[in-house]
Amino acid sequence: MHCGMCLPTCPTYDVTKNEKHSPRGRIALMRAIADDKLKLSRAFGEEMSYCLGCLACETACPAGVDYAHLFEVARADVERSGVMASPTRSVVRSLLLRVLFTRPRLLRLVGRLLWIFQASGAQSMMRALGLTRLLPGRLRTLEPQTPLVLPRFSHQMIRPVEAPKGDKRYRVGLLTGCVQDLVFADINRDTADVLLANDCEVVTPAVQSCCGSLHAHNGESATACVLARRMIDQFDPFDFDAIITNAAGCGSHLKTYGRLLAGDPAYAGRAAEWDRKLKDINEWLVEIGFRIPEAKTGNNEALREVTYHEACHLCHGQKITKQPREILRSIPGVKLVELTESNWCCGSAGVYNITQPETAATLQQRKVGHIEATGAAVVATCNPGCHLQLANGLKRSCSDIRVTQPVTLLAQAYKNEAESVF
Amino acid sequence: MTNDNSSLRGELLRILPDLDVRSEAEELLAYSYDGTAALQQVPSVVVFARSTEQISEVLRYASSHGIPVVTRGSGTGLSGGSLPSPGCILLCLSQMNRILELDPANLTLLAEAGAITAAIAEAASGAGLFYPPDPGSMKISTIGGNVAENSGGLRGLKYGVTRNYVMGLEVVLPDGEVIWTGNKCVKDVAGYSLRDLFIGSEGTLGVITKVLLKLIPPPAARKTMLAVYDDMENAARTVSAIISAKIIPCTLEFLDRVTINCVEDYASIGLPREAEALLLIESDGHPAAVEEEAAAMKEIALAHGASSVETASTQEQAAGLAAARRTAFSALARVGPTTILEDATVPRDRLPEMVRHIQEVAERHQLRIGTFGHMGDGNLHPTFLTNEKDEEQMHRVEVAMKEIFAKAVELGGTITGEHGVGVAKKAFLPGAIGELNVEVMRRMKRAFDPRGILNPGKIFDPSPAA
Numbered sequence: 001m002h003c004g005m006c007l008p009t010c011p012t013y014d015v016t017k018n019e020k021h022s023p024r025g026r027i028a029l030m031r032a033i034a035d036d037k038l039k040l041s042r043a044f045g046e047e048m049s050y051c052l053g054c055l056a057c058e059t060a061c062p063a064g065v066d067y068a069h070l071f072e073v074a075r076a077d078v079e080r081s082g083v084m085a086s087p088t089r090s091v092v093r094s095l096l097l098r099v100l101f102t103r104p105r106l107l108r109l110v111g112r113l114l115w116i117f118q119a120s121g122a123q124s125m126m127r128a129l130g131l132t133r134l135l136p137g138r139l140r141t142l143e144p145q146t147p148l149v150l151p152r153f154s155h156q157m158i159r160p161v162e163a164p165k166g167d168k169r170y171r172v173g174l175l176t177g178c179v180q181d182l183v184f185a186d187i188n189r190d191t192a193d194v195l196l197a198n199d200c201e202v203v204t205p206a207v208q209s210c211c212g213s214l215h216a217h218n219g220e221s222a223t224a225c226v227l228a229r230r231m232i233d234q235f236d237p238f239d240f241d242a243i244i245t246n247a248a249g250c251g252s253h254l255k256t257y258g259r260l261l262a263g264d265p266a267y268a269g270r271a272a273e274w275d276r277k278l279k280d281i282n283e284w285l286v287e288i289g290f291r292i293p294e295a296k297t298g299n300n301e302a303l304r305e306v307t308y309h310e311a312c313h314l315c316h317g318q319k320i321t322k323q324p325r326e327i328l329r330s331i332p333g334v335k336l337v338e339l340t341e342s343n344w345c346c347g348s349a350g351v352y353n354i355t356q357p358e359t360a361a362t363l364q365q366r367k368v369g370h371i372e373a374t375g376a377a378v379v380a381t382c383n384p385g386c387h388l389q390l391a392n393g394l395k396r397s398c399s400d401i402r403v404t405q406p407v408t409l410l411a412q413a414y415k416n417e418a419e420s421v422f
Numbered sequence: 423m424t425n426d427n428s429s430l431r432g433e434l435l436r437i438l439p440d441l442d443v444r445s446e447a448e449e450l451l452a453y454s455y456d457g458t459a460a461l462q463q464v465p466s467v468v469v470f471a472r473s474t475e476q477i478s479e480v481l482r483y484a485s486s487h488g489i490p491v492v493t494r495g496s497g498t499g500l501s502g503g504s505l506p507s508p509g510c511i512l513l514c515l516s517q518m519n520r521i522l523e524l525d526p527a528n529l530t531l532l533a534e535a536g537a538i539t540a541a542i543a544e545a546a547s548g549a550g551l552f553y554p555p556d557p558g559s560m561k562i563s564t565i566g567g568n569v570a571e572n573s574g575g576l577r578g579l580k581y582g583v584t585r586n587y588v589m590g591l592e593v594v595l596p597d598g599e600v601i602w603t604g605n606k607c608v609k610d611v612a613g614y615s616l617r618d619l620f621i622g623s624e625g626t627l628g629v630i631t632k633v634l635l636k637l638i639p640p641p642a643a644r645k646t647m648l649a650v651y652d653d654m655e656n657a658a659r660t661v662s663a664i665i666s667a668k669i670i671p672c673t674l675e676f677l678d679r680v681t682i683n684c685v686e687d688y689a690s691i692g693l694p695r696e697a698e699a700l701l702l703i704e705s706d707g708h709p710a711a712v713e714e715e716a717a718a719m720k721e722i723a724l725a726h727g728a729s730s731v732e733t734a735s736t737q738e739q740a741a742g743l744a745a746a747r748r749t750a751f752s753a754l755a756r757v758g759p760t761t762i763l764e765d766a767t768v769p770r771d772r773l774p775e776m777v778r779h780i781q782e783v784a785e786r787h788q789l790r791i792g793t794f795g796h797m798g799d800g801n802l803h804p805t806f807l808t809n810e811k812d813e814e815q816m817h818r819v820e821v822a823m824k825e826i827f828a829k830a831v832e833l834g835g836t837i838t839g840e841h842g843v844g845v846a847k848k849a850f851l852p853g854a855i856g857e858l859n860v861e862v863m864r865r866m867k868r869a870f871d872p873r874g875i876l877n878p879g880k881i882f883d884p885s886p887a888a
Binding site: 001002003004005007008017018019020022025028029032037038039041043044047061062063064 | 446447448449451452453454455456457459470496497498514516517519536538540559561562684685687688689749751752753754755756761
């Protein structure tokens with residue numbers, strides 16, 4: 001099938017109007033390689049890196065083509081073939097993907113060092129002295145985007161098992177993620193609070209591996225399998241009513257463990273059960289009929305306008321679009337203002353803003369323009385990558401619009417109602 | 423081969439240093455197909471045109487060297503019209519996509535050929551006007567491609583096809599000369615209507631670079647209904663009855679059971695999966711007329727075997743139904759690896775016979791055929807759900823296709839209502855319109871394009887097949 005219905009939804013085709021940069025074009029290239037009509041070349045590898053993997057094409061495809069899977073297989077082929085290999089790239093990739101993102105303790109150590117660097121003022125001093133100019137080109141442009149690491153990580157904020165105050169209706173596992181854990185541990189805390197407020201017992205192991213989404217999306221499928229097994233060992237899906245993730249990019253990958261481990265007799269059964277139990281926090285809350293927070297008594301404040309940016313891997317990858325909006329609308333004092341092109345990629349796309357800074361910046365500006373046009377004071381999203389991308393984009397345009405996540409606003413609303421008692 | 427390609431690229435760059443011309447394998451492969459199933463041909467080079475002047479220069483060069491040129495927009499065509507010819511320069515107009523002028527005083531819109539049809543419809547609507555032609559692929563198809571293929575759509579029944587909205591064209595002739603044909607005058611009978619020759623010429627006579635379109639005032643009211651049938655022929659009879667009752671609604675669309683289920687799998691809008699056929703009926707115009715027309719059609723549908731007729735309660739619901747219908751062709755691809763869409767059209771009083779024939783053919787050759795289409799226009803899209811790798815099955819598809827077209831012609835119909843002949847249907851053309859008609863077309867082609875460089879091998883071969 002090559003009807004072309006995907007073309008207008010593809011951010012890279014939109015920029016270049018070149019078929020090669022469209023889902024239909026990329027699939028044609030993949031097929032030509034599979035049919036031995038085309039050599040797997042560096043140009044093909046570059047094309048695969050040029051794709052954001054935003055999956056808007058999947059949502060648009062009436063024929064039901066599984067682009068995500070084709071794309072992951074193609075990226076894995078590119079890595080295996082070595083067409084993109086260069087000494088620096090290989091070192092950086094294996095350091096990041098095979099070493100750092102497979103060892104949670106090491107990742108936290110690096111995070112801690114980064115925090116010391118930032119909190120001690122060394123970063124600002126380096127910036128003030130202009131020392132950042134000493135960094136190589138690409139790192140120099142990225143340096144101002146370095147996320148601010150939080151002083152405490154998830155395990156310091158969430159106990160391994162926390163019980164709800166009232167009756168326990170559900171027992172859930174909470175995934176703290178890797179980037180999320182370093183940069184947004186507070187959002188993990190909010191997630192736990194919201195779950196507790198909805199009668200869930202929350203199980204959060206202190207040390208958790210990366211879920212492997214970064215690896216699968218970047219062609220490291222073998223490592224992705226190793227990490228998936230490790231994850232299933234840590235959270236036996238048969239022990240829980242649900243396993244909760246609050247990062248869209250992870251969730252989109254986590255829901256495919258069944259396929260990833262289908263050929264592994266020791267894990268296939270549990271992996272299939274895992275897929276059934278794995279829930280995005282927004283999805284889960286709506287599924288169990290989350291409690292609508294009560295309005296704070298005597299609250300006469302004007303409605304605060306909040307807009308919502310859809311993380312690609314939530315709306316296209318997981319088809320979760322209504323639930324976060326339902327949550328936002330349920331919050332007293334919040335008025336949801338729709339964002340133009342809310343499901344158009346912001347350019348974060350995993351490590352895309354590092355590998356393809358120009359296209360990422362174009363998409364970031366387009367997104368920031370739309371956000372500013374809503375007149376909202378706050379923009380909510382459901383993925384750490386998008387969160388950082390939006391925050392950086394808004395900072396660059398000197399906007400004071402705040403970035404947050406629906407679950408944080410909900411947690412805040414529950415806190416507000418508690419305060420109103422006093 | 424690669425050497426030739428890069429030397430052709432070098433030659434073009436020598437004449438036009440700013441030209442965006444590509445010859446790497448990945449680039450060529452991405453331009454080796456359009457929306458038509460099972461057809462592929464790699465071009466020699468791909469040129470991304472940015473102006474009429476560039477196109478003129480490229481054609482001048484191609485003409486003097488006898489190099490074939492194939493024009494392409496978004497590549498959504500369904501008859502292989504923009505499939506590369508061997509050794510050709512693939513001229514891609516997708517980057518020439520500006521809307522140049524909207525003239526509310528004359529109700530016209532001027533756009534570059536690469537402008538997306540939906541963008542034109544939106545621009546018109548933004549000015550309180552209406553561009554009715556709405557091909558199923560309008561979200562991505564280009565206006566130049568629509569004109570070249572004379573595309574139809576869901577509103578063809580009442581509002582006609584692309585031809586009815588083209589007032590003028592800028593065209594680059596094969597030797598590089600640029601002509602304008604037509605203007606903003608509603609009436610104009612000065613000489614031959616050259617404009618009409620280019621409409622539906624499938625890129626064989628010239629390269630359309632700008633299009634002047636007629637816009638109309640939008641209808642004041644609209645009503646959308648869904649009639650459900652447990653017998654396909656009853657749906658066809660309803661259509662014949664509506665037309666013979668002298669009612670021309672804007673839309674009378676038909677979906678069979680296979681199509682209903684595929685569309686539902688994609689769009690989940692709540693179509694009745696167990697129905698054998700659906701008619702999507704839309705009436706628009708003056709509110710009073712719409713009420714009256716809708717009521718009359720509902721009565722006719724019920725009298726001709728509809729098990730129910732429901733009216734969309736909101737605008738969104740109505741738009742959702744039409745949008746879902748638009749995805750029918752693509753959604754059918756869920757059934758088999760290869761989806762071959764046909765485009766048979768018959769006079770509307772022969773629809774029941776045609777529908778019955780398609781069902782018989784499918785049974786006789788043991789093929790899966792999903793049928794949907796613009797039944798109000800008599801335009802059906804029997805769609806073969808197959809696998810191109812199964813040679814034996816593809817042979818049966820070929821035989822079945824011949825039988826369907828033979829029947830369409832026998833009933834006074836045609837082999838294509840809106841997709842064009844391209845390469846997919848040129849074998850059927852002489853049988854459908856007669857050898858002499860094809861010969862007259864060949865003479866016209868020679869007059870415009872004596873060296874035969876523009877989209878060669880499309881619609882017909884230069885000389886009658888031996």
